[in-house]
Amino acid sequence: MVARDLTPLASSPPAATERRSLFGEILDWMLAPLLLLWPMSLALTYAAAQNIASQPYDRALSEMARTIGRQIVFEAAADGASPRARLRLPEIAADVLRADDLDRVYFRVLGPTGEHVAGDPELAAPEDAPLLHDVRLRDDEIHSEPVRIASLWVAPGGAAAPALVQVAETLGKRSRLATEIIKGVIIPQFVILPLAVLLVWLALARGIRPLNELQQRIRRRRSEDLSPIDEREAPEEVAPLVRAINDLLARLDQSIGAQKHFLADAAHQLKTPLAGLRTQAELAQREIDAGQQDPRSLKRSLQQIAHSSQRAAHMVNQLLAMARAEDKESALRQQEVRLSRLAREVVRDFVPRALDKRIDLGYEGPDGDDSATRMTGQPVLIRELIRNLVDNALHYTPSGGVVTVRVTSDPFGQVVVLQVEDSGPGIAEAERELVFQPFYRAIDAPADGSGLGLAIVKEIASRHDTTVTVADTRPRAAAAHAGQGPGALFTLRFPRVAGPPAG
Numbered sequence: 001m002v003a004r005d006l007t008p009l010a011s012s013p014p015a016a017t018e019r020r021s022l023f024g025e026i027l028d029w030m031l032a033p034l035l036l037l038w039p040m041s042l043a044l045t046y047a048a049a050q051n052i053a054s055q056p057y058d059r060a061l062s063e064m065a066r067t068i069g070r071q072i073v074f075e076a077a078a079d080g081a082s083p084r085a086r087l088r089l090p091e092i093a094a095d096v097l098r099a100d101d102l103d104r105v106y107f108r109v110l111g112p113t114g115e116h117v118a119g120d121p122e123l124a125a126p127e128d129a130p131l132l133h134d135v136r137l138r139d140d141e142i143h144s145e146p147v148r149i150a151s152l153w154v155a156p157g158g159a160a161a162p163a164l165v166q167v168a169e170t171l172g173k174r175s176r177l178a179t180e181i182i183k184g185v186i187i188p189q190f191v192i193l194p195l196a197v198l199l200v201w202l203a204l205a206r207g208i209r210p211l212n213e214l215q216q217r218i219r220r221r222r223s224e225d226l227s228p229i230d231e232r233e234a235p236e237e238v239a240p241l242v243r244a245i246n247d248l249l250a251r252l253d254q255s256i257g258a259q260k261h262f263l264a265d266a267a268h269q270l271k272t273p274l275a276g277l278r279t280q281a282e283l284a285q286r287e288i289d290a291g292q293q294d295p296r297s298l299k300r301s302l303q304q305i306a307h308s309s310q311r312a313a314h315m316v317n318q319l320l321a322m323a324r325a326e327d328k329e330s331a332l333r334q335q336e337v338r339l340s341r342l343a344r345e346v347v348r349d350f351v352p353r354a355l356d357k358r359i360d361l362g363y364e365g366p367d368g369d370d371s372a373t374r375m376t377g378q379p380v381l382i383r384e385l386i387r388n389l390v391d392n393a394l395h396y397t398p399s400g401g402v403v404t405v406r407v408t409s410d411p412f413g414q415v416v417v418l419q420v421e422d423s424g425p426g427i428a429e430a431e432r433e434l435v436f437q438p439f440y441r442a443i444d445a446p447a448d449g450s451g452l453g454l455a456i457v458k459e460i461a462s463r464h465d466t467t468v469t470v471a472d473t474r475p476r477a478a479a480a481h482a483g484q485g486p487g488a489l490f491t492l493r494f495p496r497v498a499g500p501p502a503g
Contacts, residue, residue: 023208030200038193045185046178053177054148057169061150062135065167068107069154072117072163085111085163087118102176106142106168112161123166126151130162146171210235214242226253280304336497337377339416340370340407346386347405350394358399361390365407372409373416374497377464385460386418388453389490393422395453396488415493421473426486432470457490466492 074083087109108119122142130153138149147168155162214234228246231239284301347363354361366373386405393403401423408417427435434440436458439451454468461468472479473487480486 023204026204027200030204031197034193034196038189041189042186046182049178049181049185050174052181053174057174057177058137058148058150061148061167061169062137062152064105064107065135065150065152065165068109068167069152069165072109072154072165074112074155074163083112085109085117089118102172103170104145106147106166108164108166110164110166112155112163117163119166120168123149123168125164125166130164132162140168142168148174211238214238226250226256277305277309334376334378337375337379337382338370338373339375339382339418339494340366340373342379342383343386343405343407343418346383346390349387350390353394354403357394357397359394359397360402361394361405362402363405363407365405372496373407375416375464375494376497377494381460381463385457385492386420388457389420392453392457393420393424393488396424397422398424398485409496410493414496416496418492418494419489421487421489423473423487424485426472426476426479426488427470435470436468461492464494466494468492 068087068089071088073086073088075086076083106120106123108121108123109117110125111117114125120142124140126136126138126149128136132153132155134152136151138151140147140149147170149166149168152165153162154165210233214229217233218229226249228249229242231242231246234242280301284305287297287301343365344363344367347361350361390403390405397403403420403422406417406419406421408419409415410417436454438455440455458468469491471489471491473489474484476486
């Protein structure tokens with residue numbers, strides 16, 4: 001049977017999002033309306049040119065109709081019927097009327113009864129009602145050619161019915177004048193529009209120049225220079241962005257300063273166990289070179305080496321725990337945690353050490369059904385928090401003392417309470433905030449502590465939306481009277497998970 005590679009093909013990386021240009025976007029939003037309005041401007045210009053070109057020719061056409069109307073004579077009929085209309089227009093005048101190099105002119109006169117009197121019969125009468133001595137204009141066609149027609153109804157005094165005068169003209173001169181007007185308006189726009197685009201381009205380039213200068217100032221900075229940027233040299237619109245950058249630089253400066261301080265303290269603290277390792281190793285080597293074969297002396301050196309290496313390993317582990325606690329991304333990956341179960345497991349892990357120091361290490365809380373102590377968090381970090389509290393308590397509690405880990409649920413069902421108390425020397429009120437700083441040790445503290453345990457506890461607590469409070473286990477006066485220390489009581493309240501248990 002031939003084995004086949006069933007490894008899924010690697011998914012292709014997502015296409016990179018195209019970067020947007022601020023300059024190009026502003027230019028688009030400025031030029032797009034201009035380019036959209038320009039065709040509308042051409043259409044409006046064309047309509048206005050047509051109207052402007054028609055007005056003088058309409059006036060001339062109306063005046064021509066009135067002139068012909070004044071040449072109409074009404075003659076009484078012999079039989080007493082309606083008067084008949086006659087046009088007194090010499091032939092030469094009719095020829096002059098039609099004399100036009102570009103357009104054709106038509107006219108027609110109809111009598112009171114609609115009879116044809118003179119002119120071109122192809123001119124149809126208008127359909128609207130007669131209106132005496134008022135010229136009306138309309139568009140029509142003659143021989144499939146568009147024309148402009150002026151109609152005038154005329155009648156002598158006392159006449160029962162008016163006569164109709166119509167004068168029509170083709171649109172050649174009107175179209176030519178409209179074209180000339182459009183050319184006179186549009187041709188300059190072909191020059192003005194590119195010039196306007198160029199001026200907009202130059203104006204935008206000049207307006208964005210301060211951003212380029214700000215970019216160059218930032219690029220010229222050294223990597224270690226986290227001083228704020230001068231807002232006075234930035235445009236008013238960019239000032240909020242500069243203030244945000246300055247705020248980021250200030251936070252970066254503070255964070256980097258804290259990291260440098262942390263690393264310096266860590267290096268200083270690691271020097272002690274590493275120096276002890278080196279000293280004991282050199283001492284054992286000199287004894288071997290000198291021919292001394294005292295087993296007890298070599299055993300003491302090896303014990304010191306083991307102790308120093310254990311201290312160094314413990315400190316490295318706590319530094320790693322501090323790094324995990326400060327990881328903000330891991331803080332988002334939370335799940336349901338049974339706090340009492342974790343506390344019992346940690347107490348069992350520390351029982352051998354408590355027995356070695358002859359300390360009574362105990363646990364108080366639910367043993368079976370621990371659903372009342374459910375919370376949301378990271379089990380690894382919560383375990384590390386409890387371990388550091390118990391380790392701190394065992395470290396400062398003298399032989400014969402008592403350390404108790406207590407887990408209780410709030411009577412109102414809102415929080416889960418974790419307490420670790422001891423019978424050690426306690427913590428003075430003036431130092432209860434300082435002990436949570438990295439590498440800080442209380443006065444008269446043992447020299448082999450790392451100073452990181454409570455700092456880790458505080459960091460993990462903040463990642464789980466809670467705080468650590470410190471108090472005395474018993475009143476100081478009573479403890480002093482009994483010749484004992486007041487002890488220390490660390491308390492944390494975690495938000496409890498409501499509802500039935502998951503799974």
